[in-house]
Amino acid sequence: MxxxxxxxxxxxxxxxxxxxxxxxxxxxxxxRGYVPSVQDDEDLWSIQADRLFTAPDAIALLGASRIQFAVDPERVEQATGRTTAMLAVNGEYPLAALRWLANDTEFRGLVIMGIDARGLDRRHWDMQQPWIDHYRKRWTLARKINRLLVTPLQQHLVIARSPFALANLVRRQLEGWGLPFNDYVVMQPDRLGALDYRRGDIDLIRRHRIDDLVQYYKDYPPASPQAWNDGLREVSTWVERIQARGGRVVFFREPSGGEHLALDEKNYPRELYWDAYAKVSPATLIEFRDAPAFAGITLPDTSHIDGTEIPAFTEALLTTLRERGVLPPSGAPASPR
Amino acid sequence: MTFDSLTFAAFLALVYVAYWATPGWRTRKQLLLAASYAFYAAWNPFFVVLLVATTCFDWLMGHKLESATTPRLRKTLLVASITVNLAALGFFKYAQFFTDTAIALFALVGVRYQPMDLGILLPVGISFYTFESLSYVIDVYRRRTAASSSLLDYGLYVTFFPHLVAGPILRYYDFNPQTEVPKRWADTAQGRGLALLALGLAMKVCLADLVFAPVVDQVFAPAAHPGARDAWLGATTFSLQVYCDFAGYSLCAIGAALLFGFRFPTNFESPFGAVGMADLWTRWHITLSSWVRDYVFVPLGSYRRGRVRGYANLVIMFLLIGLWHGAAWTFVVWGGVNGLIIVAERLFRDHVWDFTRVRGIAGRALLALATFAVFAVEAVFFRAHTLAQGGSMVLAMFGADAPTALVSLAQVKLVMVVGAAVLAAQIATANVRGWDWLDGTPWPWLAAGITAALAAIAFSPGLSPAFIYFQF
Incomplete structure (x- = not known):
C-alpha cells in the first residue's frame, strides 16, 4: 500500500x-442511570465573572451551594433586565468574592450574597480566593474558547466529564470503588445546578448533612458574638466601597430547616449574631424567616431545594428583593439607574 | 492556547485550511506569521509587542553584524544583542528571584526590609524564543549563517506557533532553508504529522495528566511526609510524568509543523533507554542540551584547557540548564547535581568501569533502569516546592518507611504497570532514531497504534489544560 x-x-x-x-x-x-451534566470548574466560573463587567448594573449571585442550586440566573435576568452572573461555588463560602468585587472599581452592580452567620466568620473568608486568583492570573481568551467548546459536549455526553476518563475508571476499579458516584446534581452551562432527589437516597443525604454539621461545630466552635461582629467591620468597608460607587449589596440568609436550623441557632443564635450585624451593617440583610415569600419552600435535606422548586425559589427571592426596595416593583422600569 | 485544548484543535483546523487554500508562498508565510502572533496573543496580547520588538531588534542586529567591517564593531554588536536579549529574559523571568535572594542574603547579615512583590508576569515561552534569537545572532557573528534577508522569514523562525512557547528550540540555519522552498501538499508528510500529533496528545492527556500526575500531586503536596516507598514512587512517577508531558508536547509540535510542511528536530530519543546520565542528556530535551553545549560549553573551552577545567565547564553548563528551567534554587540544585553526577560518571568510566561498553540486552536494560533511578532522585529537586522539601524527600528515599502510606496500593499498581510499559518501550527502542520508520509500518499496525492514541485522547476528558514546560 x-x-x-x-x-x-x-x-x-x-x-x-x-x-x-x-x-x-x-x-x-x-x-446505568447517568445523565449528562456540565462539569463546574474555574473556567466556567470565569465565563460568568466576565459577564459581570459587560454591563454597569450587572447582578452578581454569590454564595455556596444554597444559591448555586436554587437561584436561576436566567430567570433573574429576564425579570430584572440586568445581566446576571452565577458566581456561587458549591461548598465554599463567598467572602473572598465580595472582597474582590469591592476592590474592583469597575464593578458597580448589585451583589446578592447567600450567607449565614457561620459563613461570615473570618476563618471562611478566603475559601473562594483560588477561583478569583484563577480569574485574575490564568484566565485567557484561549481558555474561554476551550471552555465554550467543551461545555456543549458535556451537556450532551455523559462520558465527556473527567470522572469518566478511562484512567480514572481503571483506578476506581482497582480501588474496588466501581463506577463513579451517580451525582444527583445536574449542572447547566450558566452554573445553575438542579438537585434531583429522586436519584439519591434522601434519608442518607439528610443524615450525612446533619452529621457533617455536628462534626463541624465540634471542630470549629463559633467565635464570641463580640469577636464575630468585630471581624465584620472589614466586611462592612467592602460593602461601603461597592455602594459608594452606586452598587448595592444584599446578604441573604437562605432557608434551612429541621436539625440543620436547630444546630445553627444553637451555635449562632440569631439575635446575637445575624440580627446584631443587621443593625450596623451598610448592606441590606434578609433573613429567610422574615420573608413570607419563602414560606412554602420545602427543603428535603434541611438546607437545599429540589430542582423542580428552582422557579418558585427564584421568584420568592425576586419578590423579597422588590419588597425590600432592592429591585423596583414588578412592572417598573427594569433598571433604576 | 495549549495543544491539549479544543481551542487549539479549532485554531489548527482553521489555519491548516487557510494555509493550503492560499495561493502564493509569500502569502502563506504571512498567514502563518499572523496565525502565530494570534496564537501567542491568546495568552496575553501585550506580550506580542515584546515578541515583535525582540524579533525586529535581532533581525536588525544580524544585518548590522554582517555589514560591520571591524572585529571590534562586530564584537560590540554581538555583546549588545546578547545583553538586550538576556536583559529581557532576566527582567521577566529572574528579577523576582534575584530580588528575593538578595533579601534573604541581607537578612543573613541582619539587614531586613519588606520583601517586594514586583508583580512581573512571565511572558510564556520567553526562555525558548530568547535562546533561538541568541543562537541566530551568535551564528551570524561566527559567520556560520548569513543574516536573514527577509524579516518575514526571520519572524517565522522565531514565532512559528508549533515551537513558539515550548520548543523544540530551533536553529536558524536548519529552519531558514525550509522557508525558502514553497511547499506542495502532496510532498509533505501529512499522515506522519497527524499520527505524531495524536501520539503526543495521548502521552500528555492520558499518561501524564491522568495516570501519573495524581500520584505525583499526592507525594509532593506541601504537607505530605512520604516514607521510602512513597518517595521513590513520587520521584519515579514524576520522571515519567514530566517525560510524557514534555516529550508529548514536542511530538505535537513536530506533528503540527509537518502538517504545514516544516520539519523540526527531534527533542527526545528514548531517554529512559539511556545507559548513563551523559547518554541520557543526549536524548532528553536534545535541542536545549545541544544549544547549551554549542553556545556555552564550547565557548567556555569544553575540555580544551584540561580535564579539570572541562569538568568545571560541564557543571557550569548544567547549572545554566537548571536556571533556564526556572527561577528557583530548586532548579539550580537540580542542574548542579546533574552536572556533578555526569562528572562523577565520567571519572568512574575512565578509572573504574566503562559500563557503556556492556553489549548484552539484559545488562543494558539493568543499566538503563539504574540510570532512570539516578534521574528520578535528581528529579525530586525539579518538582519540589522548596529545597527543604526536596532534601527531606531524598532523605526519605534512603531512610525508613513512613507508618502510613500516602498512595493507595491500587494507584501503585496502575503507575507500576503503565510506568513499566513506558520504560520497556524506551529500552526496546533505545537505538531507534527519529520517526522515519513510521512511514514503513504496515497499515494494520499503524491503525492499531493510531486507534490506541485516539482512544486515549477521546477517553481522557480532563480539566484546565496546561503543560509543565509552559512555565519555563
Missing part, C-alpha cells in the same frame, strides 16, 4: 473504532 493511503486507511479505521467504542461506552453509562 502507498504511504499516504496507508495513513488514510489507518486513520479511517481508528476514527471509526473510537467512535463505535465511545457510542457503546455512552450507552452503557446511560443504561
Amino acid at each position: 502507498r504511504r499516504p493511503l496507508r495513513y488514510v486507511v489507518a486513520f479511517v479505521v481508528a476514527v471509526v473504532a473510537v467512535l463505535v467504542a465511545a457510542a457503546g461506552f455512552e450507552h452503557a453509562m446511560r443504561v
Whole structure:
C-alpha cells in the first residue's frame, strides 16, 4: 500500500473504532442511570465573572451551594433586565468574592450574597480566593474558547466529564470503588445546578448533612458574638466601597430547616449574631424567616431545594428583593439607574 | 492556547485550511506569521509587542553584524544583542528571584526590609524564543549563517506557533532553508504529522495528566511526609510524568509543523533507554542540551584547557540548564547535581568501569533502569516546592518507611504497570532514531497504534489544560 493511503486507511479505521467504542461506552453509562451534566470548574466560573463587567448594573449571585442550586440566573435576568452572573461555588463560602468585587472599581452592580452567620466568620473568608486568583492570573481568551467548546459536549455526553476518563475508571476499579458516584446534581452551562432527589437516597443525604454539621461545630466552635461582629467591620468597608460607587449589596440568609436550623441557632443564635450585624451593617440583610415569600419552600435535606422548586425559589427571592426596595416593583422600569 | 485544548484543535483546523487554500508562498508565510502572533496573543496580547520588538531588534542586529567591517564593531554588536536579549529574559523571568535572594542574603547579615512583590508576569515561552534569537545572532557573528534577508522569514523562525512557547528550540540555519522552498501538499508528510500529533496528545492527556500526575500531586503536596516507598514512587512517577508531558508536547509540535510542511528536530530519543546520565542528556530535551553545549560549553573551552577545567565547564553548563528551567534554587540544585553526577560518571568510566561498553540486552536494560533511578532522585529537586522539601524527600528515599502510606496500593499498581510499559518501550527502542520508520509500518499496525492514541485522547476528558514546560 502507498504511504499516504496507508495513513488514510489507518486513520479511517481508528476514527471509526473510537467512535463505535465511545457510542457503546455512552450507552452503557446511560443504561446505568447517568445523565449528562456540565462539569463546574474555574473556567466556567470565569465565563460568568466576565459577564459581570459587560454591563454597569450587572447582578452578581454569590454564595455556596444554597444559591448555586436554587437561584436561576436566567430567570433573574429576564425579570430584572440586568445581566446576571452565577458566581456561587458549591461548598465554599463567598467572602473572598465580595472582597474582590469591592476592590474592583469597575464593578458597580448589585451583589446578592447567600450567607449565614457561620459563613461570615473570618476563618471562611478566603475559601473562594483560588477561583478569583484563577480569574485574575490564568484566565485567557484561549481558555474561554476551550471552555465554550467543551461545555456543549458535556451537556450532551455523559462520558465527556473527567470522572469518566478511562484512567480514572481503571483506578476506581482497582480501588474496588466501581463506577463513579451517580451525582444527583445536574449542572447547566450558566452554573445553575438542579438537585434531583429522586436519584439519591434522601434519608442518607439528610443524615450525612446533619452529621457533617455536628462534626463541624465540634471542630470549629463559633467565635464570641463580640469577636464575630468585630471581624465584620472589614466586611462592612467592602460593602461601603461597592455602594459608594452606586452598587448595592444584599446578604441573604437562605432557608434551612429541621436539625440543620436547630444546630445553627444553637451555635449562632440569631439575635446575637445575624440580627446584631443587621443593625450596623451598610448592606441590606434578609433573613429567610422574615420573608413570607419563602414560606412554602420545602427543603428535603434541611438546607437545599429540589430542582423542580428552582422557579418558585427564584421568584420568592425576586419578590423579597422588590419588597425590600432592592429591585423596583414588578412592572417598573427594569433598571433604576 | 495549549495543544491539549479544543481551542487549539479549532485554531489548527482553521489555519491548516487557510494555509493550503492560499495561493502564493509569500502569502502563506504571512498567514502563518499572523496565525502565530494570534496564537501567542491568546495568552496575553501585550506580550506580542515584546515578541515583535525582540524579533525586529535581532533581525536588525544580524544585518548590522554582517555589514560591520571591524572585529571590534562586530564584537560590540554581538555583546549588545546578547545583553538586550538576556536583559529581557532576566527582567521577566529572574528579577523576582534575584530580588528575593538578595533579601534573604541581607537578612543573613541582619539587614531586613519588606520583601517586594514586583508583580512581573512571565511572558510564556520567553526562555525558548530568547535562546533561538541568541543562537541566530551568535551564528551570524561566527559567520556560520548569513543574516536573514527577509524579516518575514526571520519572524517565522522565531514565532512559528508549533515551537513558539515550548520548543523544540530551533536553529536558524536548519529552519531558514525550509522557508525558502514553497511547499506542495502532496510532498509533505501529512499522515506522519497527524499520527505524531495524536501520539503526543495521548502521552500528555492520558499518561501524564491522568495516570501519573495524581500520584505525583499526592507525594509532593506541601504537607505530605512520604516514607521510602512513597518517595521513590513520587520521584519515579514524576520522571515519567514530566517525560510524557514534555516529550508529548514536542511530538505535537513536530506533528503540527509537518502538517504545514516544516520539519523540526527531534527533542527526545528514548531517554529512559539511556545507559548513563551523559547518554541520557543526549536524548532528553536534545535541542536545549545541544544549544547549551554549542553556545556555552564550547565557548567556555569544553575540555580544551584540561580535564579539570572541562569538568568545571560541564557543571557550569548544567547549572545554566537548571536556571533556564526556572527561577528557583530548586532548579539550580537540580542542574548542579546533574552536572556533578555526569562528572562523577565520567571519572568512574575512565578509572573504574566503562559500563557503556556492556553489549548484552539484559545488562543494558539493568543499566538503563539504574540510570532512570539516578534521574528520578535528581528529579525530586525539579518538582519540589522548596529545597527543604526536596532534601527531606531524598532523605526519605534512603531512610525508613513512613507508618502510613500516602498512595493507595491500587494507584501503585496502575503507575507500576503503565510506568513499566513506558520504560520497556524506551529500552526496546533505545537505538531507534527519529520517526522515519513510521512511514514503513504496515497499515494494520499503524491503525492499531493510531486507534490506541485516539482512544486515549477521546477517553481522557480532563480539566484546565496546561503543560509543565509552559512555565519555563
